[in-house]
Amino acid sequence: MKDTAEAIVAWLREQVEAANAKGLVVGVSGGLDSAVVAHLIKRAFPNDSLGVMMPLKSNPVDMEDAGEVVESCDLQSLTIDLTATHETMYSEIRKRLGNTFNQQNDRMADANLRARLRMSTLYTIATNHHYLVVGTDNAAEWYMGYFTKYGDGAADLQPIIDLTKTEVRELASYLGVPSQVVEKKPSADLWAGQTDEAEMGTTYDAIDAFLKGEPVSEADQAIIDKMHRNTAHKRTIPNQFHTKKRKITAK
Numbered sequence: 001m002k003d004t005a006e007a008i009v010a011w012l013r014e015q016v017e018a019a020n021a022k023g024l025v026v027g028v029s030g031g032l033d034s035a036v037v038a039h040l041i042k043r044a045f046p047n048d049s050l051g052v053m054m055p056l057k058s059n060p061v062d063m064e065d066a067g068e069v070v071e072s073c074d075l076q077s078l079t080i081d082l083t084a085t086h087e088t089m090y091s092e093i094r095k096r097l098g099n100t101f102n103q104q105n106d107r108m109a110d111a112n113l114r115a116r117l118r119m120s121t122l123y124t125i126a127t128n129h130h131y132l133v134v135g136t137d138n139a140a141e142w143y144m145g146y147f148t149k150y151g152d153g154a155a156d157l158q159p160i161i162d163l164t165k166t167e168v169r170e171l172a173s174y175l176g177v178p179s180q181v182v183e184k185k186p187s188a189d190l191w192a193g194q195t196d197e198a199e200m201g202t203t204y205d206a207i208d209a210f211l212k213g214e215p216v217s218e219a220d221q222a223i224i225d226k227m228h229r230n231t232a233h234k235r236t237i238p239n240q241f242h243t244k245k246r247k248i249t250a251k
């Protein structure tokens with residue numbers, strides 16, 4: 001894992017230099033993926049890296065773990081509680097939707113707004129510091145489209161996107177991420193009790209096996225194929241309509 005860590009750190013430095021930026025910022029949730037990215041950005045930019053904790057009715061244990069993550073790599077950090085912001089915005093939207101508000105989609109709409117408020121917060125800070133926003137998607141999440149479009153899926157750089165969840169865990173141990181975070185069940189923490197595997201209906205072991213070209217059960221394969229197909233739109237730029245009448249071509 002030493003080579004992997006060093007290669008990612010070198011790449012992060014190159015990317016920041018190429019963008020004429022000064023450093024890097026990441027959201028730190030107390031989960032595994034952001035813990036790894038927190039350690040990597042600290043290694044890349046010891047004096048120009050920042051971790052942002054953004055509780056939003058979050059499980060207090062996760063925010064305690066996030067605190068231990070930034071301590072474990074001595075990353076500069078700040079906490080911005082988004083609970084009140086989210087409540088104000090979501091209740092205003094609900095009120096204005098009136099009787100067109102769809103109760104069935106309530107939980108997901110609420111959840112995705114959380115991810116997009118975190119994204120907006122990180123970009124506001126990035127602009128302030130002239131930093132780039134670092135994403136935390138791993139290969140399994142990316143392939144499955146298991147992220148909020150323009151929420152946690154939105155970032156300037158994606159340093160761990162070709163690592164399986166197992167590899168992310170190995171890298172975390174190598175980097176010195178606190179053991180309770182390395183061992184924690186992956187969760188988006190967008191609602192109480194949420195876990196990635198329960199929501200997706202398959203396991204990271206199965207997704208990782210599939211990504212490595214190993215056989216998986218028919219049931220797992222069907223879920224993986226379906227989620228990948230249904231989320232193709234998240235991995236591309238938006239479909240564009242081009243009128244042929246005008247001579248402007250913006251690529």
Ligand SMILES: Nc1ncnc2c1ncn2[C@@H]1O[C@H](COP(=O)(O)OP(=O)(O)OC[C@H]2O[C@@H]([n+]3cccc(C(=O)O)c3)[C@H](O)[C@@H]2O)[C@@H](O)[C@H]1O
Nearest residue numbers: 108112115145146147148149152187188189190196199233
């Ligand atoms: N074919 C298509 N072409 C173009 N756009 C299309 C589309 N189908 C949907 N869309 C658009 O995409 C939207 C749906 O996508 P999106 O908004 O992402 O929402 P969606 O995929 O429905 O939900 C996000 C999923 O990611 C999970 N998540 C989110 C955040 C963090 C984490 C984590 O692991 O920490 C996990 C979350 O639990 C949930 O399962 C639609 O509302 C629509 O606007």
Ligand SMILES: Nc1ncnc2c1ncn2[C@@H]1O[C@H](COP(=O)(O)OP(=O)(O)OP(=O)(O)O)[C@@H](O)[C@H]1O
Nearest residue numbers: 027028029031032033034053054136152186187188
């Ligand atoms: N409370 C939070 N504070 C700051 N950032 C957050 C918070 N919740 C989510 N995020 C950001 O959203 C990203 C996506 O969450 P996700 O759950 O996939 O990753 P994780 O929590 O780091 O790891 P795991 O998938 O193992 O739970 C996080 O990596 C982090 O950057």
Ligand SMILES: [Mg+2]
Nearest residue numbers: 029031187188
């Ligand atoms: Mg998480």
